[in-house]
Amino acid sequence: xxxxxxxxxxxxxxxxxxxxxxxxxxxxxxxxxxxxxxxxxxxxxxxxxxxxxxxxxxxxxxxxxxxxxxxxxxxxxxxxxxxxxxxxxxxxxxxxxxxxxxxxxxxxxxxxxxxxxxxxxxxxxxxxxxxxxxxxxxxxxxxxxxxxxxxxxxxxxxxxxxxxxxxxxxxxxxxxxxx
Numbered sequence: 307x308x309x310x311x312x313x314x315x316x317x318x319x320x321x322x323x324x325x326x327x328x329x330x331x332x333x334x335x336x337x338x339x340x341x342x343x344x345x346x347x348x349x350x351x352x353x354x355x356x357x358x359x360x361x362x363x364x365x366x367x368x369x370x371x372x373x374x375x376x377x378x379x380x381x382x383x384x385x386x387x388x389x390x391x392x393x394x395x396x397x398x399x400x401x402x403x404x405x406x407x408x409x410x411x412x413x414x415x416x417x418x419x420x421x422x423x424x425x426x427x428x429x430x431x432x433x434x435x436x437x438x439x440x441x442x443x444x445x446x447x448x449x450x451x452x453x454x455x456x457x458x459x460x461x462x463x464x465x466x467x468x469x470x471x472x473x474x475x476x477x478x479x480x481x482x483x484x485x
Contacts, residue, residue, distance in 0.1 A: 307344055310355070315340075317356070317427070318363055324410060324422045325367035338366045357429065357437040364419055364438065371415075409459035413452060420445055421452035 315336060322335040342362045343350075350358050410418050419438065423429040424445075431449070435442045 307340075307347065310343065311340055314356070314359060318359060321360060321363050321422065321427060322367050322370075323407070324426055325364065325419060326371050326407075326411060326415075327367050331370055335363070335366055335370055339363045342366075354436075356427075357433045360423060360427070360429065361437040368415065405463060409456060409463065412459050413455045417448055417452035417455055420448040421456060424449055425453075425456075 318336050318339050319332050322332050322339075323329060327335050339359065339362050343359065346358075410422070413421065420434055423434045423437070424431065429437070431442055431445045434440070435445045438445070440448075
């Protein structure tokens with residue numbers, strides 16, 4: 307179990323964050339995911355660990371988002387800062403993650419989940435269908451709609467940040483995979 311946590315915890319944390327769990331709550335979410343995995347470890351099919359992990363963390367992220375929506379409190383995420391030798395690079399990375407989180411937050415839960423799994427985490431459409439118990443056609447349709455929503459979100463952000471300036475087309479979301 308320890309090896310699984312060491313090997314996959316950054317994936318779990320990053321995925322929870324991209325699915326809308328507040329940064330301050332990701333450690334709790336990770337712990338909840340690993341408790342479920344520990345209980346079900348013997349039932350996980352060989353070669354299906356990541357899709358199983360994602361199906362568990364989708365449910366936990368959904369629960370955590372619903373709970374936090376009912377509970378008004380202060381989000382301290384913006385008060386955290388990174389100390390790095392390349393402070394400017396760290397700041398740019400943090401801004402890019404914040405922008406991605408903002409664009410993702412505008413998507414519906416169904417579209418966001420498929421988009422994160424495919425574009426950011428690199429799951430295949432069949433793996434997503436299996437993990438979320440959907441038909442492959444449904445996954446493809448949601449992915450197409452999610453990509454459009456992402457493109458619109460990028461365009462809105464560009465217009466907000468630089469009104470009247472023509473920009474290049476958006477880059478591939480998978481460039482943010484390890485962010």
